[in-house]
Amino acid sequence: MIQPLLKVQNLRIELTTRDGIAPVIDDLSFDLGAGESISFVGESGCGKSMTALGIMGLLPEKIGRIASGSINFNGEELTTVSQKRLRAIRGNDISMIFQEPMTSLNPVYTVGEQIAEVLRAHQGLSKAAAWNSAIELLDAVRIPNAKRRVSDYPFQMSGGQRQRVMIAMALACKPKILIADEPTTALDVTVQAQIFDLLNDLKRQTGTAIILITHDMGAVAEMAERMIVMYAGRGAEQGPVDQIIDHPRHPYTKGLISCVPHIVADLTNERNDLTEVAGIVPPLREFGQDRCLFASRCSMVSQQCLDKRPPEMKFEAGQSSACWHAEAV
Amino acid sequence: MNYNIDNKPLLDVQSLTVRFTVKRGGFFSEAKHLYAVDDISFQIKRGETLAIVGESGSGKTTAALAVAQLVKAYKGRVDLDGTDFLTLKDEALRLARSKMQFIFQDPYSSLNPRVRAEKIVREPLDNLGAVRDEERQAIVDKLFEAVGLHPEQQRLFPHQFSGGQRQRIGIARALATQPDLIICDEPVSALDVAVQAQILNLLRKLQADFGLTFLFISHDLGVVQHMCDSIAVMYMGKIVEYADRLSLFNNPLHPYTKALLSAVPTVDKKRRAETKRILIPGDPPDPLDLPKGCRFANRCPVAQDRCKSEQPILRELKSGHKVACHLVDENEVSPL
Structure with a gap:
């Protein structure tokens, strides 16, 4: 197999908070191939932007640091590279647009x-x-x-x-990777369509890989080939976009897809209640505990979920889910 | 519950116009006015929901504020249950407002940070004095239960609540005076997606339980699709299309509505396969220098000479669907 353009392995990013040190990114691994587009999805406070800042070497100074793991870009280890080299990579090879x-x-x-x-x-x-x-x-x-x-x-x-x-x-500078952090959240929907169209065209022309950070499943469906669903600093689910939308293997992904009213073809008079994901994302001080952090909001919760952090369950075509009940979802 | 079976709408808005004076006229210069809302009319039946949708600058929020007299209308009528709101003044207006309440977009800035939740919800009752003092606490208890908050949370301050819970307080406050009409101005745009579902479900449940009527302002067409019975689409201060939910989403006629709907990203595979994305180039015209003809003509892919010279009026087609476009004919087929 050819080496991916960006390979992130077991990344752990820690933030110093009033309540002590919190792992805002906790054991995250993913690959990005050249010219590929992936998307990070999740609610606010789940670590989507923090991952991007980690890759860019732009973590808040003195507060955030990469504690362990590796970020390998084109054969170079970004976690240990000098500041000078990092500055050269930023802008030249990896660049970012903001919300x-x-x-x-x-x-x-x-x-x-x-x-x-x-x-x-x-x-x-x-x-x-x-x-x-x-x-x-x-x-x-x-x-x-x-x-x-x-x-x-x-x-x-x-x-x-x-x-x-x-x-x-x-x-x-014709970067190899463009990170777009909620690039259209502040914009109107017709303008969003123009920006997405532009990004897709540029990707086709220049072969730039795109990392799109968003909370909108619809945007993911239109823009990305693979997605990574983040929850409380951990990867909840990864895999091909269409496959996950058809059959999510994590209750959180399922909730994110069905809690939003989507415009569908051939609308009918029937309207059901939206699926609710009760509660909110846990506070930072609960991050990193050895249990499923989604358990408090999950309808499938069992004792196992409270006792131990779920491992990654693998499915076909590279889909994986960190849930004890992934088979049953 | 007292449902009016007759066809008289609860809210009847006629030719509502709001203009802002951008530059005052002087001896040598003419005054400059911006028409944020330009001669719009709409009705809502009791127990139903009308959505006004549009992009930033379309005038949707200004229209809502003008209905509640939170900005002054320049022209028009706002009839709520037979009372013309715009002619009311001072004390009469204050009392009449109990029939029309507002839910705001940002639950962080629309609650007083120094007042306990209980007092926030109770304040409309205190202001109106329609209910006896000793009965007010019982009403507050009921409201907290209705919006899904615990009784012990009444003593807390706004900063001790999450965004979704704050929006619940805002909703309880709006319900306190038993209003007929609730104006919801982007009630979920500031919330996380998972929390949005909780609030939208709550609003629909309260509507069914209390027979509420909603004027719903939103830019999110997915949310609008889920919440509304009919929809008015605004562009540059004008209503360009006005129809019931199914006709608008399944058969949009105005080129702008069509482009707007096609731009919404969706997870629905069938819709993605069937809907061609229509990109509208450029930006809306300068609101201080509006074109003579159709305001959308400069971006419309099918505009003709007539569109640039003659302003289309909102007209009703056979099916009841209303549209302001010269190019829509009697067969109700979109020109785009």
């Missing part, structure tokens, strides 16, 4: 200056060459009249346009 296109851009520089800065810092382009590339990039992310808009300040652009500028910056 809030309003706050991630610097309001006092034009968007052209901000895109050009990336190119000058990472690829050593001259000022003029970087500026011209910035125009090309804006054109590539379908900002109309790029030549004129390149001198605009962020406030002169709409939310969707700002997110396009972020994507242009992230793609400036």
Whole structure:
């Protein structure tokens, strides 16, 4: 088997909190192949963004650290690499776009200056060459009249346009991996459709692998080939998107899919109550306990779930579920 | 429960218009106005739910605020159970508001952090004074039970509750005065997906139990599909399509509605296979400089010359489906 582009093994990320040290990521493993798109799903506070920050080496200083495990990118171990090397990888090989296109851009520089800065810092382009590339990039992310808009300040652009500028910056150095952390949460649904379409096109053209972080199962279904469902810092379930949606093997995944009212083909007058996942995600101080952390919200809970952390149960086509009752789900 | 069988709607809104003055007129310059809500009409029958959907800037929230007189309407009528709300003033308005309550989007900022939950829910009763003092506690107890909170949680402050529980407090507060109409402004958008289901189920249960009527404001078409009996789609201050739930979702007619629905990601394989995503290019027009014709014409894939020069009016088709588009004919087939 060929080596995957990114291989994360038994990753453990710890945060120092008032109540002591909490494992916000607890024994997480996954692979990402070149040109593949995977998605992390889960509620807030389940560790989706923390995983992304861990890969980028951007954990909150002095508070968060990678305690154990490995992140292997293209044969290089990112957990032990020097800060200098990490800076070179960030932006060049792995880049990231964030949820809030309003706050991630610097309001006092034009968007052209901000895109050009990336190119000058990472690829050593001259000022003029970087500026011209910035125009090309804006054109590539379908900002109309790029030549004129390149001198605009962020406030002169709409939310969707700002997110396009972020994507242009992230793609400036043709990264191998693009991490998109809830890239469309702040945007309207028609704008979201434009951004998804753009990301899919760019992926096809450049072969960039995409990690999409989201809470929307619908977005996962449209954007990703594989998904990883996160719960309380642990991987609850992984596998091919269509297979999981058809037959989830973890009660949490099942809940996430059926608790949301989806628009379906041929709507009828029949309306049932939504499936409820009672309760909320446990507080950080309960993370890392040797039991199933979903047990308190689960309808299938048994004594076993409270006594011991469930191991990963394997199913066909690489689907796996960390649930004692996975067979029965 | 007192259901009106006759066809008179509980809420009848006619030609509601809200305009904001962006620049005051002077001796040499004309005043500039922004029409956030521009001549919209809708009705809700008792016990039913109407959703107003639209994207940011469409005017849906402003319309809801104007119905409750939380922003001043420039023109129009808002009849609730036969009373024209917009003509009421001061004390009469304050008392009439007991019939119309609001559930807000953000349960973190819509509850006073320094007041105990019990007092938050009780406050509408204290303000109106319609119920005798000693009976109020019993009502608060009942409300806490109805929204699924424990009696011992009454003494807690808002920060001691989760987001979903706070929204339950907001709902209990809205129910306190036994209103006829509850306006829900994006009641679940600030909540996590699993918690959204809890609140949506609760709202539907309360509606069935108390015969409530909802005006439901949302941008989430999945939620709207689940909650509503009829839907009005707004674009740039205008209603562009207005129909019952099944006609709107199964046979959207306006090109904007069609694009909007096609943009919603779904896990339903059949729908994904059947629905071609319609991307609408560009951005909405400047609300201060609206085009003369159809407001959607500059982004509409099928727009014709007429669309750019003549504004379409919302007209009713044979089936009762209403649409504001020149290109929809009597056969009720979408031009897109």
